[in-house]
Amino acid sequence: MGISTPARPTTFTVPYARMGSQLDEREVGIVREVMASGQTLSQGLWRDRFEERFREHVGTRHAFSVTSGTVALELAIHLLDLEPGDEVITTPQTYQATIQPLLNYDVTVRFADVLPTSLNIDPDRIAELITPRTKAIVLVHYAGLPAQMDEIMALAERHGIVVVEDAAHALGTVYRGRPAGQLGHIATFSFHSSKNITTLGEGGMITFDRDDWADRLDRLRGNESDAVFVPSDQTFGPFSQPPAGVLYPGRAYTHECTEFRRAGTNATLSEPAAAVGLVQLDKLPELVARRQAIAARLTEALTRFDGVRVPEVPADVVHPYHLFTFFVEPGSGIERDALLRRLGEDGVETYLRYFPLHLLPEWRAQGHGYGECPVAERLWFEQHMNLPCHPSLTMTQTEHLADALTRALTALSR
Numbered sequence: 001m002g003i004s005t006p007a008r009p010t011t012f013t014v015p016y017a018r019m020g021s022q023l024d025e026r027e028v029g030i031v032r033e034v035m036a037s038g039q040t041l042s043q044g045l046w047r048d049r050f051e052e053r054f055r056e057h058v059g060t061r062h063a064f065s066v067t068s069g070t071v072a073l074e075l076a077i078h079l080l081d082l083e084p085g086d087e088v089i090t091t092p093q094t095y096q097a098t099i100q101p102l103l104n105y106d107v108t109v110r111f112a113d114v115l116p117t118s119l120n121i122d123p124d125r126i127a128e129l130i131t132p133r134t135k136a137i138v139l140v141h142y143a144g145l146p147a148q149m150d151e152i153m154a155l156a157e158r159h160g161i162v163v164v165e166d167a168a169h170a171l172g173t174v175y176r177g178r179p180a181g182q183l184g185h186i187a188t189f190s191f192h193s194s195k196n197i198t199t200l201g202e203g204g205m206i207t208f209d210r211d212d213w214a215d216r217l218d219r220l221r222g223n224e225s226d227a228v229f230v231p232s233d234q235t236f237g238p239f240s241q242p243p244a245g246v247l248y249p250g251r252a253y254t255h256e257c258t259e260f261r262r263a264g265t266n267a268t269l270s271e272p273a274a275a276v277g278l279v280q281l282d283k284l285p286e287l288v289a290r291r292q293a294i295a296a297r298l299t300e301a302l303t304r305f306d307g308v309r310v311p312e313v314p315a316d317v318v319h320p321y322h323l324f325t326f327f328v329e330p331g332s333g334i335e336r337d338a339l340l341r342r343l344g345e346d347g348v349e350t351y352l353r354y355f356p357l358h359l360l361p362e363w364r365a366q367g368h369g370y371g372e373c374p375v376a377e378r379l380w381f382e383q384h385m386n387l388p389c390h391p392s393l394t395m396t397q398t399e400h401l402a403d404a405l406t407r408a409l410t411a412l413s414r
């Protein structure tokens with residue numbers, strides 16, 4: 001969730017993204033093709049094609065499309081087989097959906113503070129929080145800037161921990177030659193309207209290599225239970241033989257269910273959405289290039305001022321700039337909220353992403369609170385800003401944004 005600027009005209013010269021991607025005749029054409037084909041609109045060829053292309057893009061053995069990034073996270077967290085008393089380490093600086101499913105499990109969540117250079121989870125803080133009960137690390141690549149995966153995966157390996165990447169911002173991210181989505185053990189993507197690509201407003205994907213997870217997930221998203229199914233003549237349970245008096249014994253259900261883990265759901269991405277996803281994935285390089293060009297212009301405007309700094313982007317990383325973030329330096333005399341106000345008055349719509357999760361009421365009710373992640377708290381309350389950065393911004397809007405930023409920072413710097 002974001003907090004809007006205090007001064008808020010009804011229309012902005014430079015709006016924050018409602019659409020993170022761009023749709024044109026190519027998407028309209030493919031939707032028309034799907035509709036005219038007379039084929040099924042669910043669980044058909046387009047889903048298979050989209051998943052195959054996604055597997056190629058990310059480089060994992062499996063990719064399962066689902067109805068949203070949130071559902072992807074719910075299903076991914078289910079695959080962790082968390083038991084009461086288990087511990088999960090996560091970041092406070094992400095959208096609430098990253099860890100919301102954990103509220104449904106009897107587990108202890110430990111928030112590892114973030115790095116002030118990237119807003120990503122700090123591997124040293126993770127190391128301090130690991131105990132013999134630590135089962136998983138759930139992290140995000142904030143804004144699309146990858147977390148320090150080599151350090152994190154080394155820790156995970158040493159302690160037998162499963163790493164979940166929330167890659168909702170990170171379609172287009174490359175870390176040391178490898179795309180986000182194959183860096184941890186399991187990853188989730190979102191194709192929500194605001195994200196780097198969209199499948200008509202809602203959609204998501206789960207990627208990983210493990211074949212046993214693939215079997216379970218395929219059943220789960222198609223209304224079957226996550227359980228072990230065995231032919232009933234092999235279980236010798238009460239129904240292995242139809243009870244006496246059943247008129248049509250041949251019609252008795254032929255399978256028994258053992259080791260029941262979870263009820264299935266219907267998380268199937270529709271065919272038109274999957275077809276649009278296929279077109280959007282082809283456009284990803286141009287969409288990312290557009291975000292990077294805007295980010296370069298904003299970085300150029302910002303780096304003229306001493307009182308602000310941008311996140312560090314290592315040379316071996318591709319940053320797709322799902323969000324554009326920068327920080328106001330403490331002691332610079334520039335007050336973050338005054339900057340937000342001036343930008344709002346100058347026609348720039350800003351949102352701050354994201355309120356530290358350990359301070360949300362549902363997590364405070366579990367004993368979390370202020371002081372737990374001092375870096376994330378200080379950045380959020382005093383330093384951190386996000387600016388509009390999405391492919392639909394025109395050159396004129398981008399220039400207006402850079403100029404408004406320069407005007408506001410000049411006025412506030414002393």
Ligand SMILES: *Cc1c(COP(=O)(O)O)cnc(C)c1O
Nearest residue numbers: 068069070095097098168190192
């Ligand atoms: C958007 C987002 C999600 C949720 O995705 P939906 O498709 O909107 O359900 C999860 N995590 C992060 C970091 C996100 O930005």
